[in-house]
Amino acid sequence: MSEQQQFRGPVDSSRIPRYAGPATFARLPRLDEVGTADVAVVGVPFDSGVSYRPGARFGGNAIREASRLLRPYNPAQDASPFALAQVADGGDIAVNPFNINEAVETIEAAADELLGTGARMMTLGGDHTIALPLLRSVAKKHGPVALLHFDAHLDTWDTYFGAEYTHGTPFRRAVEEGILDTEALSHVGTRGPLYGKQDLTDDEKLGFGIVTSADVYRRGADEVADQLRQRIGDRPLYISIDIDCLDPAHAPGTGTPEAGGMTSRELLEILRGLSSCNLVSADVVEVAPAYDHAEITSVAASHTAYELTTIMSRQIAAARQA
Ligand SMILES: N=C(N)NCCCC(=O)O
Numbered sequence: 470m471s472e473q474q475q476f477r478g479p480v481d482s483s484r485i486p487r488y489a490g491p492a493t494f495a496r497l498p499r500l501d502e503v504g505t506a507d508v509a510v511v512g513v514p515f516d517s518g519v520s521y522r523p524g525a526r527f528g529g530n531a532i533r534e535a536s537r538l539l540r541p542y543n544p545a546q547d548a549s550p551f552a553l554a555q556v557a558d559g560g561d562i563a564v565n566p567f568n569i570n571e572a573v574e575t576i577e578a579a580a581d582e583l584l585g586t587g588a589r590m591m592t593l594g595g596d597h598t599i600a601l602p603l604l605r606s607v608a609k610k611h612g613p614v615a616l617l618h619f620d621a622h623l624d625t626w627d628t629y630f631g632a633e634y635t636h637g638t639p640f641r642r643a644v645e646e647g648i649l650d651t652e653a654l655s656h657v658g659t660r661g662p663l664y665g666k667q668d669l670t671d672d673e674k675l676g677f678g679i680v681t682s683a684d685v686y687r688r689g690a691d692e693v694a695d696q697l698r699q700r701i702g703d704r705p706l707y708i709s710i711d712i713d714c715l716d717p718a719h720a721p722g723t724g725t726p727e728a729g730g731m732t733s734r735e736l737l738e739i740l741r742g743l744s745s746c747n748l749v750s751a752d753v754v755e756v757a758p759a760y761d762h763a764e765i766t767s768v769a770a771s772h773t774a775y776e777l778t779t780i781m782s783r784q785i786a787a788a789r790q791a
Pocket residue numbers: 520521597622624636637711713724725755
């Protein structure tokens with residue numbers, strides 16, 4: 470059987486215009502249409518953990534809309550991700566917007582169910598709070614995972630207004646809970662003002678290395694990707710991408726924008742340089758379409774999710790062949 474016949478791919482945009490019909494990620498089938506998937510793209514419309522502008526609850530659907538223009542062959546990774554594995558849109562994990570603790574539990578349970586089917590998750594946020602329950606679930610399956618965290622922010626702060634689960638705190642909680650492999654933790658794209666120098670000391674103590682946005686500019690995407698790849702090795706890897714890792718010129722539609730960020734080209738190139746890593750699941754979070762213009766942010770996010778999906782599909786196909 471040819472790969473094309475084996476997996477159900479996107480709607481053919483040369484036959485049905487790409488702007489027709491309801492949006493799924495990359496015009497892929499829904500999970501309930503294919504039964505099970507190797508990669509499940511799921512939305513988490515939750516933004517009750519934000520410290521500034523709200524609106525990331527609408528991010529997943531904005532990314533789906535912007536992803537209508539994605540095409541099936543990815544030349545940068547020389548792969549047709551939707552022919553190498555079954556990728557499907559699993560819809561949204563519906564969570565309580567008025568109770569953060571309950572929402573975190575619901576996300577973890579839904580992720581357990583999806584990962585239990587053998588799927589890898591490509592999650593579309595939502596604010597960054599959602600990374601914690603997703604990591605909990607991934608660690609139940611794989612043990613403590615390596616983490617690459619693309620973000621302007623550290624997100625290793627302790628609490629906000631006494632709250633433990635917020636979009637500025639998921640990775641401190643994750644280290645405390647022992648679900649991350651502290652030999653392989655990196656922030657990428659970090660920049661902007663902090664509360665104090667202690668933020669950096671605390672972050673380092675938790676085990677994180679930092680590649681700042683200026684480092685990416687000075688050293689270039691290839692060198693940064695090489696260094697990250699060496700640190701990660703063949704550990705199970707989770708990639709969490711806060712779209713505010715990009716400069717506001719490349720991602721205005723987000724809740725806590727910081728000047729001086731990476732370009733979308735730099736982000737995509739670093740991800741392509743990680744294509745040999747054992748990516749077990751990933752998220753793209755913090756897209757807040759109300760502050761976007763001309764879908765700049767959601768287009769960047771859709772291409773980011775496409776590269777991540779391609780990495781996962783290539784590995785699934787390689788594992789199948791081994
Ligand atoms: N995770 C994101 N996007 N932002 C965290 C910012 C936390 C703060 O307001 O200091």
